[in-house]
Structure formats: structure tokens, C-alpha cells
Amino acid sequence: MAGKPSDRCLVLLLAAGLALVIYWPVFVSNRLPGGELSDTVHQGYPFLSYTASSLAEGRIPHWNPYIYCGIPFFSSFSAPVFYPVRGLLLLAAGPEASVRFIWPVQAFIAALSAWLFLGSLGVSRGGRMVGTIAFAAGAWANTLFYAGHTSKMVSWSFLPLLLYACERWWGTRRAWFLFVGGFCLGMQALSSHPQMLLYSVLAATVWLAWRFLERPGVRNALVAASGVAAMTLLGMGLGAVQMLPGYNFSRTSTRGEDLSLSQSASYSMPPEETLAMAFPHLFGYRHGFPDSEAGGGPVYWGRLGLRLSSEFTGVSVLLLAAVALLSRRTHRGMALGAVALLGLLVSWGGYTPLYGILYDIVPVFRKLRAPHMAAFLTTSGISLLAGPGFDSVVSGVRAGRCWKPIAAWGALCLVLFAFCRPILSSAQAGWWRRAGASPSAFPELVDRRVDLASGDFLRAAAVSACMAVIVFAVSRKRIGPGSACLMVSAVAAFELVPLDRDFQVYLPQTRMEDLHPEPEGLREAVGGGRIFPGGNQFVPFGIRSVTGYHAARTQAVDAMLAGISSGGFTDVRSTAFTVLVDGGMVATYDDLARRIASDSTAPALPPELTVPMPRAFMPGAWVQEGDPSAFGLPPEVVSTVSGDPGIPQPVGGRGSAEIARDAPELVEIAVESGEPGLLVLADTWHPRWAVRVDGAETPLLRANGWMRAVAVPAGRHTVCFSYDTSDFSTGLLLSAVSAFLTTVAAAFELASRRRRKSGASAA
Numbered sequence: 001m002a003g004k005p006s007d008r009c010l011v012l013l014l015a016a017g018l019a020l021v022i023y024w025p026v027f028v029s030n031r032l033p034g035g036e037l038s039d040t041v042h043q044g045y046p047f048l049s050y051t052a053s054s055l056a057e058g059r060i061p062h063w064n065p066y067i068y069c070g071i072p073f074f075s076s077f078s079a080p081v082f083y084p085v086r087g088l089l090l091l092a093a094g095p096e097a098s099v100r101f102i103w104p105v106q107a108f109i110a111a112l113s114a115w116l117f118l119g120s121l122g123v124s125r126g127g128r129m130v131g132t133i134a135f136a137a138g139a140w141a142n143t144l145f146y147a148g149h150t151s152k153m154v155s156w157s158f159l160p161l162l163l164y165a166c167e168r169w170w171g172t173r174r175a176w177f178l179f180v181g182g183f184c185l186g187m188q189a190l191s192s193h194p195q196m197l198l199y200s201v202l203a204a205t206v207w208l209a210w211r212f213l214e215r216p217g218v219r220n221a222l223v224a225a226s227g228v229a230a231m232t233l234l235g236m237g238l239g240a241v242q243m244l245p246g247y248n249f250s251r252t253s254t255r256g257e258d259l260s261l262s263q264s265a266s267y268s269m270p271p272e273e274t275l276a277m278a279f280p281h282l283f284g285y286r287h288g289f290p291d292s293e294a295g296g297g298p299v300y301w302g303r304l305g306l307r308l309s310s311e312f313t314g315v316s317v318l319l320l321a322a323v324a325l326l327s328r329r330t331h332r333g334m335a336l337g338a339v340a341l342l343g344l345l346v347s348w349g350g351y352t353p354l355y356g357i358l359y360d361i362v363p364v365f366r367k368l369r370a371p372h373m374a375a376f377l378t379t380s381g382i383s384l385l386a387g388p389g390f391d392s393v394v395s396g397v398r399a400g401r402c403w404k405p406i407a408a409w410g411a412l413c414l415v416l417f418a419f420c421r422p423i424l425s426s427a428q429a430g431w432w433r434r435a436g437a438s439p440s441a442f443p444e445l446v447d448r449r450v451d452l453a454s455g456d457f458l459r460a461a462a463v464s465a466c467m468a469v470i471v472f473a474v475s476r477k478r479i480g481p482g483s484a485c486l487m488v489s490a491v492a493a494f495e496l497v498p499l500d501r502d503f504q505v506y507l508p509q510t511r512m513e514d515l516h517p518e519p520e521g522l523r524e525a526v527g528g529g530r531i532f533p534g535g536n537q538f539v540p541f542g543i544r545s546v547t548g549y550h551a552a553r554t555q556a557v558d559a560m561l562a563g564i565s566s567g568g569f570t571d572v573r574s575t576a577f578t579v580l581v582d583g584g585m586v587a588t589y590d591d592l593a594r595r596i597a598s599d600s601t602a603p604a605l606p607p608e609l610t611v612p613m614p615r616a617f618m619p620g621a622w623v624q625e626g627d628p629s630a631f632g633l634p635p636e637v638v639s640t641v642s643g644d645p646g647i648p649q650p651v652g653g654r655g656s657a658e659i660a661r662d663a664p665e666l667v668e669i670a671v672e673s674g675e676p677g678l679l680v681l682a683d684t685w686h687p688r689w690a691v692r693v694d695g696a697e698t699p700l701l702r703a704n705g706w707m708r709a710v711a712v713p714a715g716r717h718t719v720c721f722s723y724d725t726s727d728f729s730t731g732l733l734l735s736a737v738s739a740f741l742t743t744v745a746a747a748f749e750l751a752s753r754r755r756r757k758s759g760a761s762a763a
Contacts, residue, residue: 040148067548131387182234189239268349343377410464
């Protein structure tokens with residue numbers, strides 16, 4: 001790390017101290033991180049467990065056969081093991097440690113990232129310390145602990161380092177900084193959150209565009225444009241092992257077709273909720289979790305229906321950011337302001353015309369939703385502005401003029417505190433109208449919301465008073481920059497860290513085995529079939545489920561889910577389920593069939609429906625997709641096919657099909673039939689599955705809307721369904737080449753620095 005040895009020691013101690021202070025409960029608690037309804041519990045732990053077991057077997061988990069009758073896994077950004085921090089934690093210490101310790105590690109990286117960036121702007125040591133604390137302890141990423149969204153935190157932690165690379169590239173034209181920027185984007189790509197990656201590229205574009213506007217010219221335009229392009233290409237190359245399979249997955253996912261503008265703009269941040277940056281409880285508190293309710297209703301009462309973290313930046317940080325923007329000491333503060341403004345406008349989404357323009361001219365915006373996530377650019381920009389803002393204060397240029405507006409702001413907050421009860425009580429009327437109730441029906445809930453916001457106003461007044469006193473003391477030279485730095489840092493930390501800790505929810509369990517205990521005898525009862533409906537909790541035990549929870553699904557999975565939700569018993573049976581789980585009731589298929597047969601009011605089951613449908617079978621007949629003659633018939637009797645299998649209709653009995661090998665990415669089936677027929681495998685169809693009959697590649701067909709099928713000739717044959725991972729192999733090669741080039745560039749940079757240092761010593 002560049003800089004004086006004393007600076008290097010200071011930032012390492014500061015980064016480590018922040019990580020320990022913010023995440024101290026992680027180190028001293030044996031309980032598992034995550035709320036009862038968080039993604040950590042419902043997706044993170046089961047998926048990490050499956051990833052760990054796959055890696056232990058020496059393979060990458062490309063396909064998850066345990067939910068949705070099968071779904072792409074690695075390509076759906078479910079196993080970001082190539083992000084070094086997550087991968088090393090997973091391999092060295094297991095899934096629990098990966099979930100637990102990625103948070104303090106990323107906070108440490110965020111602090112180093114912020115320190116380097118602020119140094120590139122010429123911010124003083126004290127300003128860098130204040131800005132680093134403001135960023136690394138900022139609420140936007142640290143409160144994601146609540147929902148378990150680690151990939152967002154990873155992307156956030158590299159944003160300042162990306163801006164550092166942009167600034168240094170602009171100032172030096174040294175190619176090394178293109179590799180630094182590419183490394184940041186590559187880490188974001190490997191962390192598996194493409195939307196955050198897009199916003200970061202936009203931030204880099206705005207930063208270099210602003211620097212170009214300061215010094216326009218053809219050459220500088222080329223420098224700015226080539227910088228963004230090179231960093232993006234290097235980043236995509238480094239992250240290709242994840243991004244290339246992910247791109248192919250997206251083409252067949254539920255977002256394979258463009259979202260409508262209203263769908264894309266869903267979960268926009270209402271402009272008024274931006275006030276949460278100063279008053280985190282103004283619209284109540286967290287949304288969608290049991291601890292966010294009071295009196296039977298949600299404490300949160302805003303319009304953003306997906307509030308799982310906080311945009312709180314701290315009043316002290318906001319005040320310093322305002323000083324930086326009003327100061328003329330550096331125009332680069334305005335560049336940070338432009339990044340923050342971009343994030344704000346995008347996060348407001350459908351509430352402004354800008355998002356519609358982006359939707360029209362930037363194709364990737366048609367694949368995304370939840371634009372409120374762009375607020376991380378705003379909170380990051382404001383937090384980093386605290387550094388230059390502190391320098392403006394202690395320089396003495398603006399200190400004498402700043403303390404009065406700060407004190408006036410504090411007085412306004414005190415007035416709001418005094419009158420917040422009537423103001424906020426009446427402001428909730430719109431929420432109650434949308435909820436179809438009256439506030440008079442839940443007075444304790446209204447009071448709870450008012451009490452939460454009252455504390456915000458009082459705290460803001462107290463913090464503003466402290467800041468005014470510090471700035472006044474600096475202007476009168478009663479305290480020096482060092483003392484002011486410590487005092488401002490303490491105020492910011494006391495604002496931010498308690499809120500960060502408040503989102504650190506833990507489960508009562510201490511081990512993953514306790515969180516998801518294996519149901520006794522269930523594996524044997526399921527056999528080679530599936531649980532209906534099932535869920536992610538059965539993944540660690542290798543038990544297949546019909547349904548589950550996943551942030552993204554393929555179109556074939558949606559077709560399967562639509563069929564079982566709108567169809568009858570025959571459609572549900574077509575999932576090859578063998579055990580029904582309904583609330584607390586667990587019944588085998590045989591038990592269910594006997595129960596239906598004993599019901600005198602229900603029609604008798606046809607013979608085919610008295611036994612579970614096998615996963616692999618040869619139907620008695622087939623018809624083209626859309627033919628109504630197959631409606632309501634079991635797939636073994638008549639299956640629909642999406643294309644022409646090129647074989648005549650069978651006239652004899654059904655052939656036999658038996659699964660001989662059953663691995664996630666390879667299913668081998670022994671088939672025997674007296675005439676050509678159709679083999680159907682009741683696993684989810686996906687275009688990357690290939691099929692071979694006796695080693696010869698054969699066209700893969702889609703049967704019954706979502707199953708895999710293949711035409712087989714008469715006789716005995718071995719049919720092998722295998723998952724095509726060539727895009728992963730290609731991506732891995734691109735990532736390896738990019739990593740090699742980055743390593744070579746780092747070696748040249750290190751050697752160059754040693755030569756410069758030796759030359760300076762000799763001189």
C-alpha cells in the first residue's frame with residue numbers, strides 16, 4: 001500500500017478496528033447470523049452447504065437437482081465461489097464461517113478502499129480518517145446483514161477503489177491503474193450481483209466524464225472513454241467465469257425477455273424516503289420481518305415495499321458533505337457529488353423521467369428491477385465527501401462561517417422534535433388509506449412510529465450541536481486538526497455503529513445442522529422421487545423438492561410451477577413426487593392414494609394414478625405441443641412434445657426406462673423397447689442439457705411443457721443426459737488469462753516502484 005509507513009500502520013489499525021467494533025458480536029457469538037425470514041436462512045445456508053459438498057467431491061455445482069425439479073446453479077449466481085474471500089472462507093472453514101466472517105472482512109476492505117481513494121484526492125490524514133470511518137461504518141451495506149445480502153456488500157466495498165483507479169488513471173495515464181479498476185469490477189462480477197456492477201460502471205463513467213468537463217479536449221476525451229472501456233473489459237474478463245454462464249442463464253430465465261417499464265421500475269425509492277439518510281426511523285423501521293411489527297401491523301409505513309437495510313449516512317457526515325460541496329478547495333468534491341446525484345436519480349426510478357430514458361437507451365436496464373439499490377452510490381458519495389469536508393473545516397477558510405448554519409440546522413431538528421407527534425400522526429393518513437384501515441384502530445402502532453422518529457430528531461439536534469461546537473472551537477483555534485479529527489470521528493461512529501449493530505440479527509441455533517436437522521426416515525420415504533412442495537431446507541440432505549426458493553428461475557421452471565398451481569392432481573403428480581408435505585402432515589404417495597380412494601365423494605382414481613409417476617418413462621403415445629387430446633391424461637399415457645421427434649407413434653406396449661446413474665450434471669438411463677419410442681425424464685428442461693443415445697449426440701426435446709425428452713430407436717440403449725459446461729470452461733479460461741495479465745502488471749508495477757525508490761535513495 002502506497003504512502004508513509006506511519007500512514008500504512010494507521011489505516012491497517014483503523015480498518016481492523018472498524019471491522020471489530022462493527023462486527024464484534026460476530027466474533028463473540030456462537031449463534032448463526034441471519035433473521036428467521038432472511039435470505040441467509042432460506043437460501044444462503046442451504047446453497048452454501050450444497051456448494052461445499054460439491055467442492056468436497058471435486059466438482060463445481062453447475063446444476064441443482066434438489067429444487068424446482070432441477071435448476072441451473074452456478075450460472076444463476078448461486079455459488080460465487082470464485083470471489084476469493086467467499087471461496088477461501090468456504091474451503092478453509094465451511095459454510096457457517098463463510099456467512100459469518102465475510103462481513104468483517106468486507107468492512108476491512110471497504111476501509112482500505114476509502115483510505116486510498118481519499119488519498120488520491122489529496123485529503124489530509126485527518127480527513128482520510130473521518131471519510132474512511134464515514135464510509136466503512138456507513139449503514140447502507142452494513143445493515144444488509146439483516147437480509148443476508150453479502151454480494152451487495154462486496155460490490156459496495158470496492159467502489160472507492162474503483163474511483164481511486166479512475167482518478168489515478170486520469171492524473172498519471174499509467175496503465176497499472178486500468179488494471180486496478182478492472183480488478184475492482186472483476187471482484188464485483190465474481191461476487192454475483194450484476195446490477196451493482198452496472199451501477200459501479202456508471203459511477204466510473206460519471207467520475208471520468210466530470211474530470212473531462214474540467215479539462216475538455218479531444219485527447220482528454222479519449223483518455224476518459226478509453227479508461228472506462230478498458231476497466232470494464234478487464235473486469236468482465238476477470239469475472240468471465242461467472243458472468244459468461246450468468247449471461248447464458250439470463251437468456252432463459254424469467255428475465256430473458258425485456259421487463260416492461262413498470263416492472264423494471266418496481267421497488268423504486270420514493271423521493272421522500274431519501275430523508276432516511278438523516279432520519280433512519282422517519283418512516284418506521286425495517287420491513288417484512290417479525291421484529292418490525294407492533295400491534296399486529298408493520299412498523300414501516302413508507303411506499304418502498306422492499307426495505308431490508310438503511311440509507312442512513314449520519315447527520316455529522318451529511319453536514320461535512322455539505323461543507324465539501326460548498327467549498328471551493330477542490331472540484332473533485334463536485335465529482336463525488338455528481339456520483340451521489342446519479343445514484344439518487346436512478347434509485348428514485350419510476351418517480352422521475354430519467355429512469356424511462358435509461359430504460360430506452362441502455363438495454364440492460366430492461367432486464368433489471370429494484371432501482372432503489374442504486375442508492376449505494378448516493379450514500380457512498382456522501383460518506384466519502386466527509387473527508388474533504390473535514391479538511392475544509394479545519395483549514396480555517398470556512399470554519400468561521402460554518403458553525404452558524406450547522407447550529408441553525410440543529411435548532412430546526414429540535415423544533416421538529418417538539419412538533420413531530422402531530423405532524424407524523426397526520427402524515428400517516430395516506431398509509432392507512434392504502435392499508436384500508438384507520439389510524440384510530442391501531443393507536444399504539446401510530447405512537448410507536450412517532451416515537452421512533454422522535455428519537456431521530458433529538459439525536460440529529462444533539463449531533464448538530466456537537467458539530468457546531470467543534471467547528472466553532474476550530475475557528476477560534478481552541479482545538480487543532482488532530483483533536484477535531486478524533487472528536488468528529490467519535491461523533492460519526494456513535495451515530496453509525498449502533499444502527500449497524502441493530503441490524504445484526506442472530507438465530508438461536510449455533511450450528512447449521514441445528515438450523516436444518518435431517519428429518520428422520522424422510523430420505524428413505526422419498527426414495528428416487530421428490531417432496532411436494534418441499535423447499536430449500538431439504539437441499540443439504542440430498543432430498544429432491546418440487547418447489548423451493550430462488551431469486552431467479554428459468555422459464556421452464558415457471559411453466560412447471562404454473563402447471564401445478566392451475567392444474568389438478570394429475571399435474572402435481574407429473575412432478576414425480578413421492579411424499580406430500582402439507583403443514584405438519586407428511587404422507588407418502590401410497591398413503592395419499594389410499595386416502596383419496598377411501599373418500600366416497602371423490603371420483604375413483606384411474607389405475608395409472610394409484611402409483612407415483614416415475615422420473616424416467618416411455619409414454620404410450622405422444623402428440624405435438626398444444627394438441628388438446630392430451631389434456632388431463634397422465635404423461636405416461638400421452639406426452640406432449642415441443643418438436644417432431646421423427647419417430648412413428650408406438651403401437652405396442654410401453655418400453656422400460658431405468659435410471660442407472662443419477663448425478664447432478666449427468667443422468668444415465670437404460671432403455672429397452674420393441675419399437676422406436678420417446679424417453680421422457682421428469683427433470684426440468686434447459687437448453688444446456690445435451691443427450692446422447694449409445695454415445696451418439698441426439699436432439700434434446702422438451703416434453704409436457706418443462707421435461708426433457710429424446711427419441712430412441714427400438715432395442716436396448718443407454719441414454720445419457722449431460723449438462724454442457726463449455727461456457728464455464730470458456731469463462732474460466734478468460735478469467736485465468738485476465739488474472740495472469742493483472743498479476744504481470746502488478747509485478748511490473750512493484751518492480752517500477754522499487755526502481756523509483758532506489759533512484760530516489762541514490763539521489
